[in-house]
């Protein structure tokens with residue numbers, strides 16, 4: 245935690261904060277301002293604004309951080325998801341299994357690749373894609389032309405990658421053709437990670453981004469590692485897929501004005517890469533601060549008498565915490581509670597100038613744009629219940645202990 249109080253953080257004379265923002269990027273900026281401005285000036289001096297040396301250096305650094313073979317910088321996390329899916333072989337007519345409880349892009353990228361999202365409900369503890377339900381679906385009603393499984397590392401905690409690895413490995417490569425009784429080859433199923441919220445996260449010591457064939461990260465300004473605009477990156481364990489994605493992000497063009505396939509303009513700006521490289525040096529410390537803040541929240545909730553519990557949550561507890569998976573090193577992109585009377589609590593906090601947010605108020609299978617899939621309320625009960633209960637509390641590296649105490653005390657006051 246940082247010793248000096250940033251100017252953007254108002255404090256009462258008693259020391260209790262007057263407000264607690266959900267996220268205050270100005271505090272981070274105050275600490276790295278000179279470095280960031282110098283990095284931006286470096287790009288302006290070079291006049292190399294799109295791709296170029298800064299993007300290439302960032303790609304090498306992100307590959308090293310995640311343990312992936314290669315990384316490919318692009319315009320956004322959404323673009324990264326599309327590249328990750330297409331490089332993994334997803335094509336029109338395919339199906340991709342994903343979670344019903346995520347940001348819209350996890351599913352819209354599947355549609356943009358020409359495929360059909362197959363939504364599966366989430367684990368009630370972690371709210372990550374439920375591997376047992378995915379396994380059951382494969383055994384009972386295997387989606388046609390299944391090409392990939394896209395787990396999302398929600399809120400910064402990896403989905404159960406042991407289970408998804410096993411599912412993909414055990415997924416038989418041969419299928420008995422019902423008419424001829426002959427074995428017909430099945431489509432190979434790949435794991436594509438949506439690691440948009442999980443830079444620096446790990447599963448059994450392996451970095452998010454190296455756990456599937458491809459993985460997408462977002463550098464949207466609210467993310468743990470954030471650009472000064474839109475940006476994203478794809479990592480991959482396959483250098484061939486990296487080459488394909490470099491081509492795809494640049495109009496399917498291996499060399500200027502020669503086009504081998506329909507790609508798109510999905511390139512990353514040099515200025516974004518330069519800013520990200522400054523911040524990358526701090527990401528391990530920032531993620532560690534987030535973990536410390538989460539531990540303090542946990543501790544204060546446990547002591548608050550709200551009967552919040554990490555493991556055996558009685559359903560009538562006013563506040564319940566999400567489960568932590570021991571194999572996962574969490575980076576707490578968000579610190580999320582499940583709260584009774586959530587919307588009233590949120591209003592109460594807002595009146596006390598305490599920021600909070602709902603990620604996400606409507607599960608993906610109930611979004612109007614996915615009505616064509618024919619799913620209805622009740623089909624994904626865990627996601628639907630979570631959508632009515634989740635509340636993200638202030639979480640960013642520079643958050644102070646006084647602010648965390650203020651948040652928990654205010655929540656305790658609401659339920660008293």
Ligand SMILES: Cc1ncc(COP(=O)(O)O)c(C=O)c1O
Nearest residue numbers: 320321322347349350440462464
């Ligand atoms: C889980 C998830 N997937 C994908 C995205 C898309 O990233 P971007 O906003 O950079 O396009 C985001 C972030 O907004 C996200 O949280």
